[in-house]
Amino acid sequence: MVKFDDNLSNTKIADLHSHEEERVIQTMAPQLGFEYVNLRNITIDPEAVSAIPEQKAREAEIIGFALNRHTLSVAVKNPNNPKTQAVFQELQRQRYELTIFICSTRSLEHAWARYKDINESQAEKKGVFEISTEDINRLSKEIKSRENIMTILQSISKMSNTRRISETLELIFAGGLALGASDIHIEPEQNAVRLRYRFDGVLHDVADLDSYIYKRMMSRLKLLSGMILNSRAEAQDGRFTFNTGEREVEVRSSVIPGAVGESIVMRLLDPTVASFSMDKIKLNPYIRKVMEVQLKKPNGLIITTGPTGSGKTTALYAFLQEAHSEGVKIITLENPVEYKLDGIVQTQIGEDYTFASGLRAILRQDPDIIMVGEIRDKEVAETAIHAAQTGHLVFSTLHTNSAVAGFVRLIDLGVDPRIMGSSINIIIGQRLVRKLCEVCKAKYKATEEEVKLVKHIMSHHPHPVTVPEPTNLFKSVGCEACGGTGFKGRMGIFEGVVMDEKVEEVVIRDPREHIILESARPQGIPTMVEDGIEKVLEGTISISELGRVIELPYQEANVSLDSINIKTPTSKKAGDGDFLSHVV
Numbered sequence: 001m002v003k004f005d006d007n008l009s010n011t012k013i014a015d016l017h018s019h020e021e022e023r024v025i026q027t028m029a030p031q032l033g034f035e036y037v038n039l040r041n042i043t044i045d046p047e048a049v050s051a052i053p054e055q056k057a058r059e060a061e062i063i064g065f066a067l068n069r070h071t072l073s074v075a076v077k078n079p080n081n082p083k084t085q086a087v088f089q090e091l092q093r094q095r096y097e098l099t100i101f102i103c104s105t106r107s108l109e110h111a112w113a114r115y116k117d118i119n120e121s122q123a124e125k126k127g128v129f130e131i132s133t134e135d136i137n138r139l140s141k142e143i144k145s146r147e148n149i150m151t152i153l154q155s156i157s158k159m160s161n162t163r164r165i166s167e168t169l170e171l172i173f174a175g176g177l178a179l180g181a182s183d184i185h186i187e188p189e190q191n192a193v194r195l196r197y198r199f200d201g202v203l204h205d206v207a208d209l210d211s212y213i214y215k216r217m218m219s220r221l222k223l224l225s226g227m228i229l230n231s232r233a234e235a236q237d238g239r240f241t242f243n244t245g246e247r248e249v250e251v252r253s254s255v256i257p258g259a260v261g262e263s264i265v266m267r268l269l270d271p272t273v274a275s276f277s278m279d280k281i282k283l284n285p286y287i288r289k290v291m292e293v294q295l296k297k298p299n300g301l302i303i304t305t306g307p308t309g310s311g312k313t314t315a316l317y318a319f320l321q322e323a324h325s326e327g328v329k330i331i332t333l334e335n336p337v338e339y340k341l342d343g344i345v346q347t348q349i350g351e352d353y354t355f356a357s358g359l360r361a362i363l364r365q366d367p368d369i370i371m372v373g374e375i376r377d378k379e380v381a382e383t384a385i386h387a388a389q390t391g392h393l394v395f396s397t398l399h400t401n402s403a404v405a406g407f408v409r410l411i412d413l414g415v416d417p418r419i420m421g422s423s424i425n426i427i428i429g430q431r432l433v434r435k436l437c438e439v440c441k442a443k444y445k446a447t448e449e450e451v452k453l454v455k456h457i458m459s460h461h462p463h464p465v466t467v468p469e470p471t472n473l474f475k476s477v478g479c480e481a482c483g484g485t486g487f488k489g490r491m492g493i494f495e496g497v498v499m500d501e502k503v504e505e506v507v508i509r510d511p512r513e514h515i516i517l518e519s520a521r522p523q524g525i526p527t528m529v530e531d532g533i534e535k536v537l538e539g540t541i542s543i544s545e546l547g548r549v550i551e552l553p554y555q556e557a558n559v560s561l562d563s564i565n566i567k568t569p570t571s572k573k574a575g576d577g578d579f580l581s582h583v584v
């Protein structure tokens with residue numbers, strides 16, 4: 001005997017009932033002058049659904065289901081219902097053109113269910129754009145080292161998946177801020193996804209992320225940055241900002257496709273890091289005195305040189321700030337503009353606005369001071385020189401290893417050396433070196449070879465410092481305060497060659513680097529190596545760090561490299577590219 005199933009029977013009756021309703025409405029609709037729609041058989045457009053808030057839709061028994069520009073198709077149970085009519089009027093006030101259909105209760109219920117998905121995806125979207133200010137603030141105070149980040153990451157891994165994504169993102173940004181990172185790198189590799197920070201100019205491994213988090217985080221970061229989500233084959237750039245409560249941090253993000261997956265690099269443009277002043281860049285007193293004179297000149301070319309990441313732009317910004325005063329019009333031409341400077345007109349190069357064409361356009365704006373991001377070719381070089389000769393103070397950079405090499409580069413670019421004397425004011429050379437952490441740095445007795453090297457360099461210094469006997473130097477150790485790296489913060493080492501009669505003469509007659517340097521020695525400005533060695537003797541930096549960023553005169557000092565355990569200057573890392581070139 002078949003058991004009578006009450007539930008089943010009720011469902012069947014309900015089915016019959018709704019079929020009947022569907023049929024009745026289908027017949028009735030044309031008589032009322034409306035079209036009939038069965039929402040269960042069509043695709044419902046979530047944007048059309050979102051046109052009416054859920055509660056209102058349910059109360060007024062209405063649903064939006066198709067949207068074509070301003071034409072919104074709505075389905076209603078009863079077009080004469082006053083509540084429904086009120087919604088019509090409201091939609092019309094919002095400039096929707098309405099096409100009204102009649103549908104069954106079952107259709108409405110089917111369509112109303114769509115609100116759930118929409119609300120969820122909106123919550124997701126909202127989550128993306130909201131990085132919790134409180135969490136970032138709290139975390140960045142809690143984090144003291146890379147180890148802290150690992151520990152917090154482990155506790156996050158025990159959370160539910162949705163929370164894990166936001167918490168991991170917040171941790172990554174808070175950690176970056178706490179450790180003073182300039183860039184955050186997320187790089188998928190064969191077996192893990194690596195999180196690295198660049199701070200003090202060097203990339204440091206921070207933690208490994210799992211691939212579940214990585215994939216979802218990439219989507220969020222791309223959404224945040226305004227990038228296309230589904231494109232995984234092309235490089236994309238974007239930007240977004242988040243708030244820490246105390247300040248707004250701008251993030252410039254760049255995604256590149258890779259063999260294992262997309263990598264993202266996010267540069268943190270933290271306005272508190274980026275304040276530019278002559279005091280901040282800590283020029284040695286000799287070059288500072290020279291610069292103060294140079295910055296008061298009404299015209300001429302001031303060039304800073306150095307490889308990628310040597311702080312050229314930072315120095316130029318500091319010079320611009322110093323030269324800036326009321327009544328002076330300053331226009332910059334940059335690639336791209338990374339920091340806004342008060343009172344200065346900053347422009348950014350683009351497709352039709354190159355360094356050369358931009359510079360010509362700027363000159364028509366009657367500026368007093370111009371900054372051109374970089375001199376890359378003859379055209380820019382000549383335009384800059386022409387501007388310098390026609391009453392403008394012009395700042396720019398060259399990608400060379402030393403100040404003297406700047407003169408040689410300009411000649412290589414095709415600049416006539418005979419016009420350099422009347423247009424160039426000074427060429428500066430610089431590097432950024434990591435300062436030893438004051439908390440953990442360790443004093444040690446310098447080896448014989450180190451002393452030999454230090455003495456050799458000091459013997460050429462225009463204002464030599466006596467090398468004490470025995471010589472004590474400092475080396476890096478690593479502690480909690482410096483995140484275990486042994487370094488905290490960076491400083492510049494500088495050199496400069498002022499254009500004077502002697503320099504002008506050799507630039508025309510015999511422009512070789514060592515000859516130009518020799519002719520400039522009477523100016524009394526130490527070279528970068530000499531400036532750096534002074535800082536080594538002061539205990540601010542280590543000799544090996546100096547050797548990392550600049551070539552020391554081992555051969556001339558008759559010192560073997562191995563005996564001091566100094567790493568030679570590291571070449572630029574592949575893939576770092578220009579994106580990482582600006583280091584504050």
Ligand SMILES: [Zn+2]
Binds near residue numbers: 441477479482486487
């Ligand atoms: Zn330390």
